[in-house]
Amino acid sequence: MxxxxxxxxxxxxxxxxxxxxxxxxxxxxxxxxxxxxxxxxxxxxxxxxxxxxxxxxxxxxxxxxxxxxxxxxxxxxxxxxxxxxxxxxxxxxxxxxxxxxxxxxxxxxxxxxxxxxxADFGIPGVREHAVRLDAKLDADGFRDRFVALLINARQTRVPAHVVIVGSGATGTELAAHLRLAETAFFDRPETADQPRLLDLTLLEAAPEVMPGADEELRAGVVRRLAELDVTVVTSARITAVEPDAVRAASGESWRADVTVWAAGxxxxxxxxxxxxxxxxxxxxxxxxxxxxxxxxxxxxxxxxxxxxxxxxxxxxxxxxxxxxxxxxxxxxxxLADRAAKPFRFKDKGKLVSLGGAGTVGLVGISRNDFFVDGQFAKAAYHALQRRHQWQVLGALRGSVAILADVISPTRGPALKLHG
Ligand SMILES: Cc1cc2nc3c(=O)[nH]c(=O)nc-3n(C[C@H](O)[C@H](O)[C@H](O)COP(=O)(O)OP(=O)(O)OC[C@H]3O[C@@H](n4cnc5c(N)ncnc54)[C@H](O)[C@@H]3O)c2cc1C
Structure with a gap:
């Protein structure tokens, strides 16, 4: 053969x-x-x-x-x-x-x-001064800088400034997870009322956050971001990223100890x-x-x-x-069946994980649409990765990997400090 x-x-x-x-x-x-x-x-x-x-x-x-x-x-x-x-x-x-x-x-x-x-859209300074989360190396590099900033903020009592450009799923989820990570640096993490170590700003060029997203999903995200004390600025058309600031066409600028570029x-x-x-x-x-x-x-x-x-x-x-x-x-x-029908995408909905503030999302895009929140949404959010683990590792090893992931002590509010 x-x-x-x-x-x-x-x-x-x-x-x-x-x-x-x-x-x-x-x-x-x-x-x-x-x-x-x-x-x-x-x-x-x-x-x-x-x-x-x-x-x-x-x-x-x-x-x-x-x-x-x-x-x-x-x-x-x-x-x-x-x-x-x-x-x-x-x-x-x-x-x-x-x-x-x-x-x-x-x-x-x-x-x-x-x-x-x-995409950097050719905006000056994005390549040189902003972090773009495209590969593991980018995530590792950002985490090292973030940890150093929070160590300094804890010592000086002056909050670190993180600016995220782009309010799609990546930008909003990152903001929520950074707020969650901040709690690990509190002197008494178990006490709710702690002075902030992190000042978080989310900038969006469109007039609303998560442009193009369903109205109900957007409202849920906006509510959660407010609860997380993230400053959200819309209609912010960025013209330059500098080593310590982000500038917009309006003349406004925001101090940035680190800038994350997540704009499409x-x-x-x-x-x-x-x-x-x-x-x-x-x-x-x-x-x-x-x-x-x-x-x-x-x-x-x-x-x-x-x-x-x-x-x-x-x-x-x-x-x-x-x-x-x-x-x-x-x-x-x-690839095995030459008479295959054309590809058709079945939209299973969109979910946004906002760290400790829960997951919000919309499951299904047809008559059966329903808005999900809290624990069910969290399980649905991870379902895509679980399916991937099964597909790639096979049923037995996939199940073991999923179990290890679920019981891993680094999940949730704990913080990983080393690469
Ligand atoms: C922070 C973040 C959160 C996201 N969240 C979600 C989500 O919740 N739900 C969702 O559906 N999607 C999400 N996405 C999008 C999703 O990750 C991508 O759409 C998906 O990974 C695309 O899959 P892919 O196989 O096309 O490419 P990728 O998964 O990006 O894989 C590309 C592979 O190609 C390799 N490669 C690249 N260049 C070369 C080269 N020149 N030579 C050899 N190898 C190369 C890379 O190393 C990589 O292994 C998210 C993306 C990001 C960045």
Missing amino acids: ATTRIVILGGGAGGLELASALAHRPGLDVTLVDRVGAHIWKPRLHEFAAGTVTSTLSEISFYMLARMRGFRFEQGSVTGIDRAAREVRLAPPDVPGAAGSERRIGYDTCVVALGGIT LVGLPVLATLGDFAIDRKGRIVVDAFLRSTVDPTVYVLGDAASLTPEGAPQPLPPTAQIASQEAAYLARS
């Missing part, structure tokens, strides 16, 4: 689920490529950054997973796709001491699942230079209803790297793990 070589570029929320689902299928030879050696569940990056949840339980070695699930893993940054030769080009592994030169991996089917990056996702710059793919205005590769790139039916794209506009929809699907995961499940079926 002839084998089909499937090469998956990027082992994130979508790519790793696809590799795990396809490995061991008869007639398939599956290779997963990632620039780093361990997988991380990106939707919890802000919690790792705040230190309210440890990343160690959510970080899994690609090398171990490859052995466990039965695919091959290649570490290295993807630099290009040679469509004529059906080869992927990889830079040497970025691992200190590792030997290597540029590599080429042949494929019959290639799946691009390289994710996205936070675009495709990775490498997508535009991978080959001759059609790229949308947000830098993502345009795909058809079967997730095939419009220029080559042997190259598929999923997740944040893909620009898929469902029939009749005004714009492409947004970048979410929920969509990446459903696209991976779809490709796991359709």
